[in-house]
Amino acid sequence: MSLTDRRKIPEATVARLPIYLRSLHEEEQAGGGTISSERLAELAGVNAAKVRKDLSYLGSYGTRGVGYDIEYLIFQMSRQLGLTQDWPVVIVGVGNLGQALANYGAFGERGFPIVGLCDADPLVIGTHVQGVLVRSIDDLPDIAEERALSIGIIATPAHAAQSVADRLVAAGVSSILNFAPTMIAVPEEVSLRKVDLAIELQILSFYQQRKAGGPPVIGAVG
Amino acid sequence: MSLTDRRKIPEATVARLPIYLRSLHEEEQAGGGTISSERLAELAGVNAAKVRKDLSYLGSYGTRGVGYDIEYLIFQMSRQLGLTQDWPVVIVGVGNLGQALANYGAFGERGFPIVGLCDADPLVIGTHVQGVLVRSIDDLPDIAEERALSIGIIATPAHAAQSVADRLVAAGVSSILNFAPTMIAVPEEVSLRKVDLAIELQILSFYQQRKAGGPPVIGAVG
DNA sequence: CGTTGTGAAGATTTTCACAGCG
DNA sequence: CGCTGTGAAAATCTTCACAACG
Missing domain, CATH: 1.10.10.10 (Winged helix-like DNA-binding domain superfamily/Winged helix DNA-binding domain)
Known part of the structure; x- marks a missing residue:
């Protein structure tokens, strides 16, 4: 080669x-x-x-x-892997998970600096997490323009995820990591990966049950 | 069938x-x-x-x-999927991520009640998260005995993960979800799944870069 | 009719096994 | 000799396409 x-x-x-x-x-x-x-x-x-x-x-x-x-x-x-350069990240949704991700310093160290935090809740907007200001989701285009935004992390509730994805794409983000427990649709040229904690547990549940003898047989006489 | x-x-x-x-x-x-x-x-x-x-x-x-x-x-x-019964969960490591997971109520609602939280840090032990007492990791066997513990979530730093996995297995846990950014070894009969946030970002980085024209060619004349 | 259930074909991924080379 | 690199075989997963059936 x-x-x-x-x-x-x-x-x-x-x-x-x-x-x-x-x-x-x-x-x-x-x-x-x-x-x-x-x-x-x-x-x-x-x-x-x-x-x-x-x-x-x-x-x-x-x-x-x-x-x-x-x-x-x-x-x-x-x-x-493209790790010789930084890929600026925005996290949308600053709830439990979003905050945990923002506080999880390992991202920045590894070339994924968090350059923006967005939320829809007026009570959260204006606060700081790890020194980063939480802004309105309406500011996404501005953030994208100020910094060379490339990756968006969705950490919102399921019902908001598709709308957030659309806004990210509109702002020019072309890679999305989705933590919301729902399917989102994006244009073909946008990379999408998802992490769903509940689903991981359900997969474990499947194998756990098999170990215990398999699913209850509904026709069984007991 | x-x-x-x-x-x-x-x-x-x-x-x-x-x-x-x-x-x-x-x-x-x-x-x-x-x-x-x-x-x-x-x-x-x-x-x-x-x-x-x-x-x-x-x-x-x-x-x-x-x-x-x-x-x-x-x-x-x-x-x-084995969702007609509950599968009690213990979270080991009550840092940023562990707390976010504990606060993420969706688990309990979906049949994965968090019945235990463990940490090694004396400052954290004794506190409560979502009404659950944080106990010493040495109490794992007790927790497993008190509740029918089946799933363990590892949310510790990488260096502690293997030791925690060993303790979980010793306590009888037979399904593990690992968030620590490291490989852990478990006996064959134990189910293991992993979620690594940094790795997901790096995979996105790979495709993001391809969109931008591929990796820098090291022999290129510039 | 409309939609399922499924063999068979096709694509991708994993594993084998060994030639090739330092 | 030891370990890589890789064709070829095997296993797994996806898609096709259509018979079967309510």
Whole structure:
């Protein structure tokens, strides 16, 4: 693969790259200069064949018989993931979750500075969270213009989510992370990911129940 | 498919069932008695063929030419998902995120009552969040015994996560939802799901960058 | 008719297994 | 010799397309 190769990286692989990157940072801390696919697989919680296949989409950055140079792999992976630049984030909805996210300092450190907070509640507008002023959601276009806004986080109740998504898109935001427990529609060119806590628990519930013998059989005689 | 059929439901399908269930509740609110796969697909954000295939794993609960009876489908799906009973939850780590989760009332309402909060910090232990006492993490076995604890949520910093997971497993918890930004290992019989906010942002970053023309080409002449 | 349920085809993802290379 | 990189096989997931049936 050449340096300029823009061949499509499978979605499943893209979703694992950040996990590899985190593992590489851990291993770098621990001091190693190179790492084998076996070791990286262990840290990332996958198998070695998958690691090698995934990394091969980035290019041939390993050395046979030796492994991968950690520092160089971190560099290449960061570049591919677009982490060599900052991506300013706005959080819409400053309730429990929105505040927790705003207070969760790790975002800014990792290249996702929170440059805006929006809410609809007049009681919340005007307050500060982590030094960031909470503004009206009507100010979204202004915020987008002032800062090079690229990512929007929706942390509102479900009923407001679609309207917020529309406003984000109108303001030029082209990546959205949705925490509201509802489906939202966006234009094709906008990236959308969702995190739904209740759904994660329900998935666990399914498997938990299977362990306990499966769902109650409705026709059972008892 | 018979009522007692325990054929394996694909993981991908299981992960979508809660989304269908939410859509069904919405539609029930809106009043309809039956729903077509087409309409359910629209609400859930997938296509109709997938809906029909997914539902077929639960059984033949539709009526050709008519659709699915909403109430009955909700009943069957809830049963399969294990939502006809409560699954008590403990949250370990009462920092920003842990508190936000504890305050996020939707869990209890949806059958996942928070029966315990644990932390390692003596300053936090003894306080209450949403009426629940924060106890020492050493009390985990007691909490598990007092209440029929089944699900553990890890909301600690990364360095503490593995140790917390071990303690949860030791206390008999067999489903874990991990918010700590690190991989944790659990025995095979324990279900594990993870939510990592930073990773979601990095995945968005990847696609955001592609929109902007792809990663900087390191060999480029400028 | 209209919509489900489902084999079969197609696409994607994972895993295997080994040639290739340092 | 050891470990990567990768074709090929296997598994999983999605979509098609239509017979079956109320």
